[in-house]
Amino acid sequence: MPRTLIKDLGKHIGEKVKIAGWVSVRRDQGKLVFFDFRDRSGSVQGVVLPKEELAMAVAKDIRAEYVVAVEGSVGERPAQNVNVGVLNGNIELKVEAMQVLAAAESLPFDMSLTGYNLDLPTELDHRALSLRHPKVQAVFKVQAVIIGSFREFMKSQDFFEFQAPTITPAMAEGGAEVFEVSYFDHKAYLSQSPQLYKQIVMTAFERVFSVNKIFRAEPSVTTRHLTEVVSLDAEMGFIESWQDVRDMAEHCVRFILDSVKTRCVEELKLLGADVPVMIEHTPTISLADALTKLGAPADKDLNPEQERRLCEMIKQETGSDFVFVYGYPTKQKPFYVYPQKDNPAVNEGMDLLCRGVEWLSGGRRINDYTQLMDHVAKWKMDPSKIAMFLEAFRYGAPPEGGFALGAERMTMQIVGLKNIREATMFPRDMNRIDGLLSSDEKKE
RNA sequence: GCGGGCGUAGCUCAACUUGGUUAGAGCACUCCCCUGUCACGGGAGAGGUUGCGGGUUCAAGUCCCGUCGCUCGCGCCA
Numbered sequence A: 001m002p003r004t005l006i007k008d009l010g011k012h013i014g015e016k017v018k019i020a021g022w023v024s025v026r027r028d029q030g031k032l033v034f035f036d037f038r039d040r041s042g043s044v045q046g047v048v049l050p051k052e053e054l055a056m057a058v059a060k061d062i063r064a065e066y067v068v069a070v071e072g073s074v075g076e077r078p079a080q081n082v083n084v085g086v087l088n089g090n091i092e093l094k095v096e097a098m099q100v101l102a103a104a105e106s107l108p109f110d111m112s113l114t115g116y117n118l119d120l121p122t123e124l125d126h127r128a129l130s131l132r133h134p135k136v137q138a139v140f141k142v143q144a145v146i147i148g149s150f151r152e153f154m155k156s157q158d159f160f161e162f163q164a165p166t167i168t169p170a171m172a173e174g175g176a177e178v179f180e181v182s183y184f185d186h187k188a189y190l191s192q193s194p195q196l197y198k199q200i201v202m203t204a205f206e207r208v209f210s211v212n213k214i215f216r217a218e219p220s221v222t223t224r225h226l227t228e229v230v231s232l233d234a235e236m237g238f239i240e241s242w243q244d245v246r247d248m249a250e251h252c253v254r255f256i257l258d259s260v261k262t263r264c265v266e267e268l269k270l271l272g273a274d275v276p277v278m279i280e281h282t283p284t285i286s287l288a289d290a291l292t293k294l295g296a297p298a299d300k301d302l303n304p305e306q307e308r309r310l311c312e313m314i315k316q317e318t319g320s321d322f323v324f325v326y327g328y329p330t331k332q333k334p335f336y337v338y339p340q341k342d343n344p345a346v347n348e349g350m351d352l353l354c355r356g357v358e359w360l361s362g363g364r365r366i367n368d369y370t371q372l373m374d375h376v377a378k379w380k381m382d383p384s385k386i387a388m389f390l391e392a393f394r395y396g397a398p399p400e401g402g403f404a405l406g407a408e409r410m411t412m413q414i415v416g417l418k419n420i421r422e423a424t425m426f427p428r429d430m431n432r433i434d435g436l437l438s439s440d441e442k443k444e
Numbered sequence B: 001g002c003g004g005g006c007g008u009a010g011c012u013c014a015a016c017u018u019g020g021u022u023a024g025a026g027c028a029c030u031c032c033c034c035u036g037u038c039a040c041g042g043g044a045g046a047g048g049u050u051g052c053g054g055g056u057u058c059a060a061g062u063c064c065c066g067u068c069g070c071u072c073g074c075g076c077c078a
Helices: A006-012 A053-059 A120-125 A134-156 A195-205 A242-263 A265-271 A287-294 A304-318 A369-378 A383-394 A407-415
Strands: A016-028 A033-039 A042-048 A067-076 A091-102 A180-183 A186-190 A207-215 A228-237 A284-286 A322-326 A349-354 A357-365 A400-406
Touching: A006 A016, A006 A033, A006 A042, A006 A067, A006 A091, A016 A091, A033 A053, A042 A053, A053 A091, A134 A207, A134 A228, A134 A242, A134 A265, A134 A407, A195 A207, A195 A228, A195 A383, A195 A400, A228 A242, A228 A407, A242 A265, A242 A322, A242 A349, A242 A357, A242 A400, A242 A407, A265 A407, A284 A287, A287 A304, A287 A322, A304 A322, A304 A349, A357 A407, A369 A383, A400 A407
Parallel strands: A042 A091, A284 A322
Antiparallel strands: A016 A033, A016 A067, A033 A042, A067 A091, A180 A186, A207 A228, A228 A400, A322 A349, A349 A357, A357 A400
8 A cells, every 4th residue: 555645644534544654652541542643744643442453562562753654544533632723633543553664762852742842962962863853843944945945036036056165275265264174185175155256156157146065163152153054145246336235135035034934834833933024125224323323432343242232223213123234344354345435444345134143244346356456465365375266357347246144043043043053953063063072082 | 262150860850049867850761550632641660979079067969179061141253
């Protein structure tokens, strides 16, 4: 008999079916035994009646997370036992035969829907198991929709998808620390950003995007930093100003939020998620104005506490959970960021903040080769280390800009998690690569 | 790197403030009971070097010092 998916059982009332999946829980009533069965499509209650002696004999030994194949008939539940508003709440599988496909040892923690409550280190130490919990699965289903709808949106805007390299030479883009790789007889580095590559590819394909892992060797242990993250990158030519980049970024984020709201209804409900509000025109404020608003010294960047306060103020004034901040000190940002024409000390870089956390950064880039070389010199960079990048601009590059989104940070904030590690299936940080590094031997 | 918090059963937590018989509970586990349960219910049982080391004391899970680990905040970082 072919396998029927659990979500389709409602179409087979009165029929004999076969399902296969995991046992979420057994409720033993003595003469009656109930199960919740689960497969990739959903859950259903099974009941083993006393007359099914063979099935009952098997059922008595089955515990949570056993993998089973079950044959039986789909029946409507007695009226008083219907669960309204739940998948298969009106039906149950009357078990006639059960086969154990794989046994499971007793679980190291409470996997029940109501009792699941783990400290983060325990959740991560047992990732293979915690990944089976509906609430954990919901987080990663939302994340898959975020990344998928980023792709969908960029393609709808005629952006070309390319694969950025992970192994890079020493480009010294400045900023973040990089991981060194032993590369045959040489040193190479893990990419901390596809920035220069996406600009190169832009000069050939005009509008480009990439979805790839980036790596940062920062000694940061915070609730919003990882050493390995998914970066959603976009770059576009023929802009007139940085506002064109902002508008594209805003449409992109709006599309992603709308996709999640329509495609992840059950997941958001299960997680009790409060999706951030994006209003018609996202408030946009210069860094200088933001600092004035906060009563902060004029020459600094926003610290985390100020980012939170700014977001709270904007939320109160406009109802928006998002705010664009633009115009950063030119010297404090990478060499490729475009300085304002009338005030070159300030650039056309921008960030998108949401509820105190940075979701996106981007802006306009320098496309004029002479100006670029001038910055390379001022930033004391070695042109031979970024020769490929410079070549793209030496031979004609349009006015351009782009942005990058952090997929894990978006996931974290959309579903309302406190720690980015919960929004990452296999998080890497200073203390952990799957297991805790402190339990390994240190390298000499 | 700096500062705070925490470390008790497989998991989540009590007991610590004010040191005092045998360190408790829920879930999980083992056994028993239950014909309509809703990630059940009832009964019994097993499960602990209180992270580790030292100190104070008649007596330390509890107070002190050290150490290791985790965690939160800052810094760094986008």
